[in-house]
Amino acid sequence: MKLLVLYLSIAFMGYYVGARFRGRKGKIWDVSSRSVTLVVFLLVFVMGSRIGGDERVLESLGSIGINAFILTIATFIGSILMVTFARKLLGINREGKKV
Numbered sequence: 001m002k003l004l005v006l007y008l009s010i011a012f013m014g015y016y017v018g019a020r021f022r023g024r025k026g027k028i029w030d031v032s033s034r035s036v037t038l039v040v041f042l043l044v045f046v047m048g049s050r051i052g053g054d055e056r057v058l059e060s061l062g063s064i065g066i067n068a069f070i071l072t073i074a075t076f077i078g079s080i081l082m083v084t085f086a087r088k089l090l091g092i093n094r095e096g097k098k099v
Helices: 002-020 027-052 055-059 061-090
Strands: none
Touching (some): 027 055, 055 061
């Protein structure tokens, strides 16, 4: 529970700092942006290596893949249906103009 509070606190602090300084330009922000990108890539690499080293994950990779595929297809079809429904409800054609 303590870790969850820590993670949420860090996330909210990051949101606050990002929202506070949004739109500013300058060399420090370019360096900061590149640093954040590098850290995110490093985080994804470390997470992938830890998950890839777990034998239980590797043993169930087939079922994980099937579940991910089904979830992806369901999300894709659901998105198309909801956009179509919203377009008809709002009276908007495919070009985004009122009918």
